[in-house]
Amino acid sequence: MPALYHLSRESLLPNNFQVIGIGRRIHEGQEFIQQMQHRVRQYCSHNMEQRYWKPLARKMMSIKNDFKNIDTYTSILNIIGELEKEWKNSANILFYLATSPSHFLSIIKQLADHNLNVQNKSKWTRIIVEKPFGLDSISAKALHEQISKYFNTSQIFNIDHFLGKEAVQNILTFRMSNIMFQPLWNKNYIEQIQIISAETIGVEGRVGFFEQTGAVRDMIQSHLIQILALLTMEHPASLEAEDIRKEKLKLLRSIRKYSIHEAGEYSIRGQYKEGVVNSELECKYTDEIGINEKSRVETYAAIKLFIDNERWEGVPIYLRTGKRMSRRTSEIFIQLKRTEGSTIPTNMKKQTPIANTIRLVIQPRASVELTIGWKPIGLITDVEPTNLQFGIKPDIKEPKAYERLLVDSMNGDSTLFINYEEIIEMWKIVDPIVQNWYLDNKKIENGKLVENLYYYPAGTWGPREANILIEKDSNKWSRL
Structure with missing residues (x-):
């Protein structure tokens, strides 16, 4: 809803527009509008102004009913019919499935049974599916096959909000x-890449949700591997969606796929214990409300990958993610190789060369930081690391990811969305790692469970x- 408010504020929504919220526990009437207003106040990047909110609020309504109830879809049909009479035009329809993945198939089938998947020359119908796209390659394939029975590829938009971020x-x-x-941008100059x-x-x-997915399925399988693909793919023939997708897919297929038994050598998982985050004492993961005290679901994951192609052969790539960490950040760290031999001035050869680095910060605020070697003013000949920083000006409001993605989906632009082939390739990377951890969960030696889940204090x-x-x-994690 904050994204819709921002789009309305910028006059990026059509004049004929209606938001219909649907759910079993959803509020109705004025209560629904007040709840949405609260969400906008809580999360929008601008101060909420009534002159922008009121026009949007007049275009909002809700249906309180179960997804499994046929009456829900009859109500949707009736509302669309009334709107088309009022607008004197066919209504384009965008369904956003912000539900548990377990509801996807039943909702999609009901939409099709009520002809809510139909599009023609005078109108389009599209559906946005939130991650996770399955829990492994097998379930992802089954989900895709079922959705494809009722919606064609051009109608399906698999959303990963990270791809909508400015950085x-x-x-x-x-x-x-x-x-x-x-x-x-290749193995000759780049020593290592880290994405966190x-x-x-x-x-x-x-x-x-999290007990089903854990950190590696929640973050690495989708967000971080997609960032890696954009960072390392070959130059596309154009910036059209199909050309970018083609190069991303080629890159994903080049990432080395580990066997189940070797995956443990290239991955680490952890779970947070009690600790202090932002001056607040936080409990351990298994003391969180609703978590089984014996849960071995990872809240931290780090994996090492290789891209087996000519450009990136031999360059180690590290992906890591975690909850209850020291601070919130998402960034890319690239370390270049150090200068050697005749390129170093004679009076500086005893000093370890400075490693040039590139840091692309994705959140909380997009920025770029370059580290170079620089001799300080004076007679000292040592070289010191110096940082050059560039970022969005403080007075500029950075667009939210969902704003861009909602506009793109309404315009039919799938550039920043993920297609089925990409999803399967990403699961092929992650599946052996998860399966390795699952096998180790059952490994008993000397009557005791082998512990491959490591613990870290929150904060x-x-x-x-x-x-x-x-x-x-011989590498180190980048400073954060």
Whole structure:
């Protein structure tokens, strides 16, 4: 709803527009509008103004009913029919499934049974599906097959809100439109790549969801691997959706797929214990409301990947994510190789060369930071690391990810959405890791369960064992 408010504020919604909220426990009438107003006040990036809110509020209504009840879909049909009479035009329809994945198939089938999936030359019908897209490659394939029975590919928009973030959209611009970086974007110049997404929050009311997914399925399988694809794919023939998708898919297929038994060597998982986050004492994961005290679901995951193609052969890529971390951030860290031999001035050869780095911050606020070597003023000849920072000006409001993605879905632009083939390739990367952990959950030695789930205090950067994953390559986690 905050995204819709911002779009309305910027006059980016059509004049004939209606929001219909549907749910079993949803409020009705004025209570529904007040609830949505509260959400806008709570989450919008601007101060909410009545002159922008009131026109949107007049275009909002709700249907309180169960997704399984046929009357729900009859009500939708009746409302659309009345709107089309009022507008004297066919209504374009966008369904947004902000529900548990367990409801997807029954909702989609009911929509089709009531001809709510039909589109023609005078109107379009589209459906937005939230992640997770299944829980593994098998369930993702089954979900796609079922959805495809009722909606064609052009109607399905698989949404990953990370792809709507300003900094993520800027990845291609940064690496492809700046001549100073283009020649460096390969194994000859880049030593390592790290992509991280850290949160200070816990499960925040998403217990059922998170117990099913864990950190690697929730964050790495979707957000981080998509960022990796944009960061490392070949230049597309154009910036059209199909050309970008083609290169992303080619890259995803080049990522090395581990066997179940070797996956443990390239991954670490952890779970937070009691600790202090933002000056507040937080309980351990298994003391959160609704969590089984014996749960071994990971709240932290770190994996090492390789891309087996000519451009990136041998470059280690580290992805990590965690909950109840020291601070909230999502960023990309790229370390370039150090200068060698004749390129170093004679009087500086005893000093370890400075490693140039590139840091692309995605959130909380988009920015770029470059680290270069620089001799300080004076007679000292040592080289010091110096940071150059660029970012969005403080007085500029950064567009929210959902604003861009909602507009794109209404315009039929699928560039920032994920297609089925990408989803399957991402699961092929993650499946062996999850299966390895599942096998280890059952491994007993000397009458005891083998512990491959490591613990870290809330408010830190993860388990100490994660350092081993990167330090055996003589690398270190980037400072955050």
